[in-house]
Amino acid sequence: MWKRPYVRSYALIGACLALTISFTAYTLRENHSAMEQSEVVQDMELQHQSLERVAEIEPLELNVGIIRSPIQNEAEMAEQPLRQLETLLAEATSLEVEAITFDHYHSLLEALEYGQIQLAFLGPASYVAAHERSSAQAIAAMMVDEQAYHYSYIISLNEQPWDTLEEFMDGAQQRSFAFSGPFSTSGTLVPRLALSQFEAGRVSTAHTAQTENQPLALIDLGSNEATAIAIKNKEVDAGALNSLFFELFVEQGLLDEDRVKIIWSSDPLYFSPWVVSYQIGEELKGQLRSALVGIEEHEILNYFGATGFSSVTDRNYDLIRRAVEETGEFSDE
Numbered sequence: 001m002w003k004r005p006y007v008r009s010y011a012l013i014g015a016c017l018a019l020t021i022s023f024t025a026y027t028l029r030e031n032h033s034a035m036e037q038s039e040v041v042q043d044m045e046l047q048h049q050s051l052e053r054v055a056e057i058e059p060l061e062l063n064v065g066i067i068r069s070p071i072q073n074e075a076e077m078a079e080q081p082l083r084q085l086e087t088l089l090a091e092a093t094s095l096e097v098e099a100i101t102f103d104h105y106h107s108l109l110e111a112l113e114y115g116q117i118q119l120a121f122l123g124p125a126s127y128v129a130a131h132e133r134s135s136a137q138a139i140a141a142m143m144v145d146e147q148a149y150h151y152s153y154i155i156s157l158n159e160q161p162w163d164t165l166e167e168f169m170d171g172a173q174q175r176s177f178a179f180s181g182p183f184s185t186s187g188t189l190v191p192r193l194a195l196s197q198f199e200a201g202r203v204s205t206a207h208t209a210q211t212e213n214q215p216l217a218l219i220d221l222g223s224n225e226a227t228a229i230a231i232k233n234k235e236v237d238a239g240a241l242n243s244l245f246f247e248l249f250v251e252q253g254l255l256d257e258d259r260v261k262i263i264w265s266s267d268p269l270y271f272s273p274w275v276v277s278y279q280i281g282e283e284l285k286g287q288l289r290s291a292l293v294g295i296e297e298h299e300i301l302n303y304f305g306a307t308g309f310s311s312v313t314d315r316n317y318d319l320i321r322r323a324v325e326e327t328g329e330f331s332d333e
Contacts, residue, residue, distance in 0.1 A: 059095065063100055118276065138277045140309040143268045150242060151269060156237060156263050178227045179191065182218070193322065197217075229254070268316075
């Protein structure tokens with residue numbers, strides 16, 4: 001026969017069991033709600049995992065991130081080359097591949113960082129940012145006329161007394177210098193780094209005439225063409241140009257090769273790279289690099305404004321990285 005104390009204990013146990021069941025039901029409801037937000041949860045988990053652990057995960061699919069070009073707003077213009085790219089990469093990797101277009105680099109970098117994108121086509125400075133944020137790695141760069149890089153030139157007229165940038169900067173107090181656009185790597189970012197290596201005093205951005213007491217005047221003319229014309233017409237003493245534009249302007253006759261001289265040239269500046277996320281292992285990385293370098297389909301190449309793609313590594317972007325760090329400026333050409 002049960003005694004009363006045991007009856008009370010049994011009732012207490014029953015109450016605890018009921019409370020446990022209620023709590024479990026509540027937890028299940030909360031879990032169901034969380035499942036409806038699974039994408040957010042996955043992003044948060046990825047954010048807190050170490051890169052080493054995430055890097056061990058081989059993706060079951062390959063999402064390719066591409067910035068939508070302003071001249072390719074119409075869907076039908078982008079459809080065919082992107083479908084061709086998907087097929088080519090799928091055959092090379094045996095993965096399901098989807099090309100996803102983005103309107104802004106910010107959203108693409110974020111998707112790359114959180115593992116939603118495994119392969120992306122970025123501008124040079126955007127790649128530097130992606131590598132810093134999430135250890136993304138450059139594997140192939142676009143080529144123009146079969147070359148994967150160009151240079152930043154500083155040019156002047158042959159009649160000027162200086163032949164080097166150092167000689168030009170020695171008398172900078174009464175001289176003017178033109179950049180070729182605030183968002184230009186070769187026309188502003190890298191030549192600004194070169195100028196900063198010389199002590200030219202306080203910078204003036206005034207468009208007024210120079211006096212003996214004024215430092216070097218820096219003027220942004222907004223484009224390579226405007227800089228070339230200003231140098232040709234003696235409106236500025238020297239200026240920075242993309243080497244490809246310099247060659248084009250000489251070919252077109254805008255610049256007379258016998259009248260101008262290059263007083264400084266940068267190290268090679270590599271073009272926009274294909275970038276893999278930290279999720280990609282060495283074997284898959286090699287498959288992707290080989291597939292991209294082997295692209296010959298004209299529709300794909302034309303979509304990216306390239307004549308081909310060439311193998312690169314992170315070290316090829318050290319100059320742009322240093323320019324971003326030392327000047328505090330960020331631009332993608």
